Amino acid sequence: MYFHTEKNALIAQKGNETLRLEAWGKDALRVRATEYPAFTGNQWALSEPLDPQSALIAIDEAKGSATIQNGRLKVSINPSGVLRFFKDDQEVLREYYRNYDGSVTDESTCMKVINRDWKPIIGGDYGLTVRFNANDGEKFYGMGQYQQPYLDLKGCTLELAQRNSQVSIPFAVSSLGYGMLWNNPGVGTATFAKNKTEWHSEATKEMDYWFTVGDTPKQIVANYTAVTGRAPEMDSSLLGLWQCKLRYRTQDEVLDVARHYKQLGIPLDVIVIDFFHWTRQGDWQFDKDFWPDPKAMCDELHAMGTKVVVSVWPSVDRKSINFQEMLDKGYLIRTERGSIQTYDFQGDCLELDATNPAARQFVWEKCKKNYYDYGIDMFWLDNAEPDYAVYDYDNYRYYLGPAVAVTNIYPQLYAKAFHDGIAKEDPTKKQLALVRSAWAGSQKLGTLVWSGDVQSTFASLRDQLAAGLNMGLAGIPWWTTDVGGFMTDDWQDPDFKELLQRWFEFAVYSPVLRMHGDRGPHDIKPLSNHGGGSLYTGQSNELWSYGEDVYHVLHEQLKTRWALKPYLEQLYREASENGSPLLRTMFYEFPDDEKAWTLSDQYMFGSDYLVAPVLKLGQRQRDVYLPAGQWQNVDTGDVLEGGQTVTADAPLARIPVFKRVK
Numbered sequence: 001m002y003f004h005t006e007k008n009a010l011i012a013q014k015g016n017e018t019l020r021l022e023a024w025g026k027d028a029l030r031v032r033a034t035e036y037p038a039f040t041g042n043q044w045a046l047s048e049p050l051d052p053q054s055a056l057i058a059i060d061e062a063k064g065s066a067t068i069q070n071g072r073l074k075v076s077i078n079p080s081g082v083l084r085f086f087k088d089d090q091e092v093l094r095e096y097y098r099n100y101d102g103s104v105t106d107e108s109t110c111m112k113v114i115n116r117d118w119k120p121i122i123g124g125d126y127g128l129t130v131r132f133n134a135n136d137g138e139k140f141y142g143m144g145q146y147q148q149p150y151l152d153l154k155g156c157t158l159e160l161a162q163r164n165s166q167v168s169i170p171f172a173v174s175s176l177g178y179g180m181l182w183n184n185p186g187v188g189t190a191t192f193a194k195n196k197t198e199w200h201s202e203a204t205k206e207m208d209y210w211f212t213v214g215d216t217p218k219q220i221v222a223n224y225t226a227v228t229g230r231a232p233e234m235d236s237s238l239l240g241l242w243q244c245k246l247r248y249r250t251q252d253e254v255l256d257v258a259r260h261y262k263q264l265g266i267p268l269d270v271i272v273i274d275f276f277h278w279t280r281q282g283d284w285q286f287d288k289d290f291w292p293d294p295k296a297m298c299d300e301l302h303a304m305g306t307k308v309v310v311s312v313w314p315s316v317d318r319k320s321i322n323f324q325e326m327l328d329k330g331y332l333i334r335t336e337r338g339s340i341q342t343y344d345f346q347g348d349c350l351e352l353d354a355t356n357p358a359a360r361q362f363v364w365e366k367c368k369k370n371y372y373d374y375g376i377d378m379f380w381l382d383n384a385e386p387d388y389a390v391y392d393y394d395n396y397r398y399y400l401g402p403a404v405a406v407t408n409i410y411p412q413l414y415a416k417a418f419h420d421g422i423a424k425e426d427p428t429k430k431q432l433a434l435v436r437s438a439w440a441g442s443q444k445l446g447t448l449v450w451s452g453d454v455q456s457t458f459a460s461l462r463d464q465l466a467a468g469l470n471m472g473l474a475g476i477p478w479w480t481t482d483v484g485g486f487m488t489d490d491w492q493d494p495d496f497k498e499l500l501q502r503w504f505e506f507a508v509y510s511p512v513l514r515m516h517g518d519r520g521p522h523d524i525k526p527l528s529n530h531g532g533g534s535l536y537t538g539q540s541n542e543l544w545s546y547g548e549d550v551y552h553v554l555h556e557q558l559k560t561r562w563a564l565k566p567y568l569e570q571l572y573r574e575a576s577e578n579g580s581p582l583l584r585t586m587f588y589e590f591p592d593d594e595k596a597w598t599l600s601d602q603y604m605f606g607s608d609y610l611v612a613p614v615l616k617l618g619q620r621q622r623d624v625y626l627p628a629g630q631w632q633n634v635d636t637g638d639v640l641e642g643g644q645t646v647t648a649d650a651p652l653a654r655i656p657v658f659k660r661v662k
Contacts, residue, residue: 073211169440240513383436451479
């Protein structure tokens with residue numbers, strides 16, 4: 001290895017590879033490598049300004065080795081180019097190297113498996129695999145949202161790609177006291193196996209990851225969000241009930257629902273106008289036949305204290321009024337072969353290329369004129385992965401490059417179009433966009449991520465708990481779900497009604513409480529044979545839609561939510577100040593409690609409330625672990641000593657919740 005320094009960076013060269021390690025934030029280093037003559041200069045998720053850095057660099061030319069240290073993190077490079085990571089001089093991670101290169105080291109074998117494995121793509125860039133030794137007993141968390149029940153990701157292989165209900169945010173938190181961001185927006189995999197850890201990119205110009213250490217997950221997440229960004233202030237008027245269903249088809253339907261909530265004396269914070277309120281995909285405007293006066297609608301809703309969200313899709317039908325202009329100007333995602341179509345729901349569609357700044361400006365100008373100027377408060381950026389007819393990533397190309405190399409940043413840039421547009425109109429506005437996907441750094445754009453079109457089952461509810469907790473550890477504190485799940489076959493099924501109540505009880509203790517779902521069966525007659533009136537809709541989905549008994553439970557739970565508002569405001573402030581999620585794993589609050597690291601079916605809502613959701617049909621009791629201290633059952637008022645597992649009652653009207661006694 002040959003070494004030199006540049007300010008707070010250590011540069012190592014061997015063969016065609018240049019390796020660069022530099023101080024980047026508190027107790028953190030950015031690690032890059034390339035086989036090209038120079039680095040790209042892309043910052044990707046590492047967008048935030050840094051405080052002055054001061055790295056300690058030592059080079060031993062005789063041994064061909066070097067070290068770089070920033071705060072508590074130190075990394076060494078040996079003559080083979082193998083990196084070792086130390087927290088307070090104790091090794092926490094080492095690159096996986098099984099190759100004999102003439103020197104006898106503890107990595108020396110004849111297997112010819114190396115730590116940074118560059119595979120040239122003919123006529124293109126490189127496929128890259130980076131390998132690390134596994135640590136026995138280590139646990140991994142974060143990485144975004146995957147539809148599986150596993151909170152601890154050790155033993156999992158995760159696709160680094162965006163899909164409907166799958167959100168790839170490649171930041172992992174280790175139980176050994178470090179965090180690692182794979183700062184690459186391309187398609188790949190992350191494997192946390194028993195024998196090794198691997199990060200793989202299908203196509204890239206360079207290796208780029210960021211590494212930090214800390215004593216607790218809270219410190220690690222704070223370090224991470226300091227360099228990728230933190231959520232802005234939350235508008236406190238959005239903390240109550242959000243009402244949504246599969247398609248309010250007309251202006252009158254929306255107003256009738258809002259008026260009925262007002263008659264019942266239930267404040268409605270937000271109502272959502274979902275898809276196909278438009279004429280065609282890509283028109284980005286109300287269908288005047290069914291929405292004759294959007295401004296009057298918004299004015300009436302605002303007078304009731306209700307904010308309005310409208311759904312925007314990135315899909316553009318070939319018959320859209322905007323299609324030809326967008327195609328001619330290069331504003332649409334391209335295919336590498338075959339048909340130019342990329343999406344096929346209710347039309348032959350291409351999709352907005354959100355990586356193109358001019359395309360982002362174009363869609364914002366249309367939505368400003370046709371929605372924002374009428375009084376629409378926020379946007380629901382659906383299909384934000386983007387959703388493809390077929391997820392053949394190697395067949396799509398963006399302004400920024402091939403999809404395999406950049407596609408995961410798409411939802412962040414899609415949200416940026418609206419964030420920047422609104423900020424220009426009103427720099428003081430507290431922003432929020434409901435988005436179905438995200439990437440590292442999306443949190444700084446006021447992104448509220450929901451878990452996508454998930455099944456209405458208890459198994460799915462279990463998956464959402466793991467998803468929400470890992471999203472928080474990946475830096476996304478604003479997260480929510482469709483109460484009751486999205487896909488329901490029979491809205492009158494008693495089992496579904498029980499699920500709905502249990503899901504609502506969970507959602508009361510989550511960042512945003514939002515009624516939504518496609519309630520089957522689809523036996524409601526269409527309104528017309530054209531535009532949005534021709535598309536199906538789901539059954540009613542308001543609090544009163546499921547009978548008096550269900551309404552009573554949901555209404556009582558909503559009262560609990562209202563009482564929590566001052567506490568919710570506090571939690572949202574914490575998210576802005578240090579990146580802490582609202583949904584927190586038990587070990588986030590109790591990192592020294594070994595049992596807390598094993599629990600995946602209960603969580604902390606902030607630092608005060610321990611929540612034990614009911615995740616099984618018919619369950620009326622469940623075990624709850626109480627960490628050391630005193631805990632008050634919020635329903636009975638009983639105070640219990642911690643350090644034990646208790647059996648708590650869980651009648652249909654409530655789930656076990658305990659408040660920490662100060």
